[in-house]
Amino acid sequence: MGRPAGVNGADTRRAVRKAAIERIWRHGFEAMNLRDLAADVNLRLGSLYNHVPHKQEFLAELLEEIMLELLQDFAQRMDGLQDAKERLLAFVRFHIEWHTARQRETFIGNMELRSLTPEQYGRVIGLRKDYEAQVRAIVADGRKAGLWEVDDVRVTTLALLSLLTGISAWYREGGRLSQERLIRIYQRLALRVLGAR
Known part of the structure; x- marks a missing residue:
């Protein structure tokens, strides 16, 4: 065998x-x-x-690979986009498409951080913070351009990420709403969260 x-x-x-x-x-x-x-x-x-x-190192490598793939795919999706609103809408679409296509990876990425050593945890969280920083830049750039008003860029970024990642827990292909319809709903929600003008 x-x-x-x-x-x-x-x-x-x-x-x-x-x-x-x-x-x-x-x-x-x-x-x-x-x-x-x-x-x-x-x-x-x-x-x-x-x-x-080593089983535990395998988990750490797996979670790191997932995050590296997310970052690479996100960079490709955002390539060439300048306007903050355009970037925000592209981010929402990307985040929903990626996390609903990889529901299992998203679940274990959230639930199994507890199984990592502090060093492994730090590596994975560092990659998450890279993604968060890129989303935070979109929120900050839009505020600076006067496209929306937010009281706190970091808190608003975390709220957006929580709102969008939660879809992976309940989304089912072939459900009542198509993925495209959900994306449009969540794009409007994101603009409301940001207080878009």
């Missing part, structure tokens, strides 16, 4: 990651059994250790 012919290490790593996300989402990190994870991806337990040598 080694690696199937024609499957490379990167493919195996992706399969392990996908199976781990599913297991952590369903059962929690502490309950994730490496023997079961190995079975999920058709590997011997010994072979799994090539990809998961």
Whole structure:
């Protein structure tokens, strides 16, 4: 039960990651059994250790990878946008699309921070703060340009992020409202939160 012919290490790593996300989402990190994870991806337990040598470090790397992907995707989405209102609307769209497409990753990213060591926690939170800072810049730039009024840029940024991330907990594809309709609703909500003129 080694690696199937024609499957490379990167493919195996992706399969392990996908199976781990599913297991952590369903059962929690502490309950994730490496023997079961190995079975999920058709590997011997010994072979799994090539990809998961330390369970807790694997979680930290997984959460860091998720945040790095978020930051990279966000940078691509915002590339070339200058106007603060245009950036805000693009941010709302991006955040909702990304977090609803990756509901499991979002869930474990929020729930399993508690399972990290202080050093690992600091690394992941540092990446979150990078994302938060980029959103905060949008809010600050719009205030400076007179597009909206906010009492406190940081508090308003955190409120926006909480409002938008919460969708990942209840959104279901094929539900009463389409994703596009939700995005438009939340874009208007974001403008109201900011006191847009």
